[in-house]
Amino acid sequence: MSIFERVAHVPASTAPLRLAILGASGSIGTQALDVCRRHPDRLEVVALSVSSSTERLVEMAREFSARHVVVADPAHAADPVLSELPSSCCCGFGPDALEELVQMDEVDCVLNAVVGFAGIRAGLSALRANKILTYANKESIVVGGDLLMPLAQPGRFIPVDSEHSAIYQCLVGEGRSDVHALWLTCSGGPFFGWGRDRLSRVTAAEALSHPTWKMGPKITIDSATLMNKGLEVLEATRLFGVDIDRIRVLVHRQSRVHSMVEFSDGSVKAQLGPSDMRIPIQYAFSYPDRWESPCERVEYRELRPMSFAYPDEEAFGCLELARRAGRVGMTLPCAMNAANEVANLAFRRGLCGFLDIERAVSEVMDDCVPSPVESLEQLMEVDSWARTRAAEHLGTVSR
Structure with a gap:
C-alpha cells in the first residue's frame, strides 16, 4: 500500500x-x-x-x-x-x-x-x-x-518533509508504472567531505550547526550522520511504493532542488525553491491549491552554480544501515530507529562520540531477530528492547 x-x-x-x-x-x-x-x-x-x-x-x-x-x-x-x-x-x-x-x-x-x-x-x-x-x-x-x-x-x-513533498508534487498526474527512480537530495550536512578520523572528534555543537536548514536538535544530528537521509529513503519506499533500490540519494549542497522523479522515458521532474519548510507545510494545508509564497522568492538568475555528488557511505555508514533495515523490513526498522534515537540523544548529552551513533545502531541491528509487524503493542516492545540494548552498547545504562 x-x-x-x-x-x-x-x-x-x-x-x-x-x-x-x-x-x-x-x-x-x-x-x-x-x-x-x-x-x-x-x-x-x-x-x-x-x-x-x-x-x-x-x-x-x-x-x-x-x-x-x-x-x-x-x-x-x-x-x-x-x-x-x-x-x-x-x-x-x-x-x-x-x-x-x-x-x-x-x-x-x-x-x-x-x-x-x-x-x-x-x-x-x-x-x-x-x-x-x-x-x-x-x-x-x-x-x-x-x-x-x-x-x-x-x-x-x-x-x-521537503523531499517527500517535492516527490509528491512531481507525481501529481503521473502513472505509477512510468516511474523509473526517485532522487532524494541531501545537503551533505555540516561534515561533507570529512573522513572518519576527523569525524571521530566531532562535537555536538559542531554537529548542531546545519549549513542550510533550520531544524530541531534531533533531526539536525540525524542530518549530520546521514541517518536522516536513510530514514527518508525508508519513508519514500513506504509512501510511494517504490522499491528501495530505486531510491537514490544525491548530495546537493545548495539545497535548491528538493528532490526529483525520473520517469521511464528518461524525463526528470524536479521541485525547486527556497530552503524554507513553510513552503511544504503550506502546500500540505492548501492541497490541491497553491497559495501565495510564505517566504522570499529565489532569484534564479543570481544563483551560484548548483552541484550534485554521491554521498560518502564509507564515512557516513548510517545511510547504508537504514537501507539494510529497509531491505529486511519487518521489525528491523523499528529496532534501528530506537537505537538511533538513544544514541543521538547520548551524543547530544556528551555521553558518546559521533561515530558511536553508527556503531550502536549497527550492533543493535545485529542483535535483532526481525519478525513480521503485527500490532502497535509489538512495535512498542521492540522499541523498548532496542533502546535498552543501545544504552548497553553505549555504556550509558546507569548514567
Missing part, C-alpha cells in the same frame, strides 16, 4: 481548515503556526500539543484562541503557567489525551510534528478517524508503515 495512487486532485473546501498541530513548539510546529498567521481566513488553529513546553503552549493558545491543548508529558501537568490558559480552553495530559485530541469532530486536519517514534499513536488515531493527516513524523512511518499505510485515504495523507 502506498499514497502513489492517491496523488490526485481533490475538491477544495471554501471553509477554513480546522487544524490540530502536534509538536507545536518544535521547528515544524512553529513554522506551521507562521503559515497560519498568514492565512487566518483559510486556516483555524483548533488544537495544539507540546511535549513539555507549557509556557510556549500558553502563549500559542492565547494567540490563536485554541480551544483544546494537550501536554504530552504528564510530569508537567502541575506547571503553574497552565493557569493562564484561556478560560474556554480545555487542557489534557499524556498520550491518551493526544489520541483523543486528533479524533475530535471539530478537527479537520492533523499536522503530526511530534519527534520520533512517540508520534505513531497519534498518527494511527488520526487516520482511523479519517482526518487529513499532514505528516512530518518520518520515524513512525519507518517503524509502523505496515500499520499506517493501509489506513491512508485518497488525498488525505500528505507528506511535509
Whole structure:
C-alpha cells in the first residue's frame, strides 16, 4: 500500500481548515503556526500539543484562541503557567489525551510534528478517524508503515518533509508504472567531505550547526550522520511504493532542488525553491491549491552554480544501515530507529562520540531477530528492547 495512487486532485473546501498541530513548539510546529498567521481566513488553529513546553503552549493558545491543548508529558501537568490558559480552553495530559485530541469532530486536519517514534499513536488515531493527516513524523512511518499505510485515504495523507513533498508534487498526474527512480537530495550536512578520523572528534555543537536548514536538535544530528537521509529513503519506499533500490540519494549542497522523479522515458521532474519548510507545510494545508509564497522568492538568475555528488557511505555508514533495515523490513526498522534515537540523544548529552551513533545502531541491528509487524503493542516492545540494548552498547545504562 502506498499514497502513489492517491496523488490526485481533490475538491477544495471554501471553509477554513480546522487544524490540530502536534509538536507545536518544535521547528515544524512553529513554522506551521507562521503559515497560519498568514492565512487566518483559510486556516483555524483548533488544537495544539507540546511535549513539555507549557509556557510556549500558553502563549500559542492565547494567540490563536485554541480551544483544546494537550501536554504530552504528564510530569508537567502541575506547571503553574497552565493557569493562564484561556478560560474556554480545555487542557489534557499524556498520550491518551493526544489520541483523543486528533479524533475530535471539530478537527479537520492533523499536522503530526511530534519527534520520533512517540508520534505513531497519534498518527494511527488520526487516520482511523479519517482526518487529513499532514505528516512530518518520518520515524513512525519507518517503524509502523505496515500499520499506517493501509489506513491512508485518497488525498488525505500528505507528506511535509521537503523531499517527500517535492516527490509528491512531481507525481501529481503521473502513472505509477512510468516511474523509473526517485532522487532524494541531501545537503551533505555540516561534515561533507570529512573522513572518519576527523569525524571521530566531532562535537555536538559542531554537529548542531546545519549549513542550510533550520531544524530541531534531533533531526539536525540525524542530518549530520546521514541517518536522516536513510530514514527518508525508508519513508519514500513506504509512501510511494517504490522499491528501495530505486531510491537514490544525491548530495546537493545548495539545497535548491528538493528532490526529483525520473520517469521511464528518461524525463526528470524536479521541485525547486527556497530552503524554507513553510513552503511544504503550506502546500500540505492548501492541497490541491497553491497559495501565495510564505517566504522570499529565489532569484534564479543570481544563483551560484548548483552541484550534485554521491554521498560518502564509507564515512557516513548510517545511510547504508537504514537501507539494510529497509531491505529486511519487518521489525528491523523499528529496532534501528530506537537505537538511533538513544544514541543521538547520548551524543547530544556528551555521553558518546559521533561515530558511536553508527556503531550502536549497527550492533543493535545485529542483535535483532526481525519478525513480521503485527500490532502497535509489538512495535512498542521492540522499541523498548532496542533502546535498552543501545544504552548497553553505549555504556550509558546507569548514567
